[in-house]
Amino acid sequence: MPKTYLLKIDDRGRILIPQAVRDLMGLRPQSETVGTYDSERNVFTLMPARQGGNFVRIVFKISDQPGSLAKVANSLALSGINLVATSSTTLVPGKLAEWEVIADVEKNYPLKERLKGVVDSLRGIVFEFKVEEARVET
Numbered sequence: 001m002p003k004t005y006l007l008k009i010d011d012r013g014r015i016l017i018p019q020a021v022r023d024l025m026g027l028r029p030q031s032e033t034v035g036t037y038d039s040e041r042n043v044f045t046l047m048p049a050r051q052g053g054n055f056v057r058i059v060f061k062i063s064d065q066p067g068s069l070a071k072v073a074n075s076l077a078l079s080g081i082n083l084v085a086t087s088s089t090t091l092v093p094g095k096l097a098e099w100e101v102i103a104d105v106e107k108n109y110p111l112k113e114r115l116k117g118v119v120d121s122l123r124g125i126v127f128e129f130k131v132e133e134a135r136v137e138t
Helices: 019-025 068-078 111-121
Strands: 033-038 043-048 055-063 082-092 096-104 126-133
Touching: 033 082, 055 068, 068 082, 068 096, 068 111, 111 126
Parallel strands: none
Antiparallel strands: 033 043, 055 096, 055 126, 082 096
């Protein structure tokens, strides 16, 4: 059952997460989390991330057609890519969308090779992608 907390932002822009919530989420000092902002609903969601995870940000340019995103997500799952958070935006209605993914991959996982395989298998749906290390935004 959801519980709502009133939080304050301090003069340095930090938000204190109540101890009870940190305990429930398993958050300790230096824990990594994933935050997702939904601009349509103006909602920010915070999730714990696997401790010691290797997080990457992947941005795909895909066809803005029904089912395109599901096909790409299925192909990523079959490739063993663990999605932690995603966000999609229509760039040109009916033609082009952008899908941002935060993934947790093993250190020696051949990510770019696997992603090229995904793109090759989904020609006409995935137009391009870029990968970068997920980093803390300040």
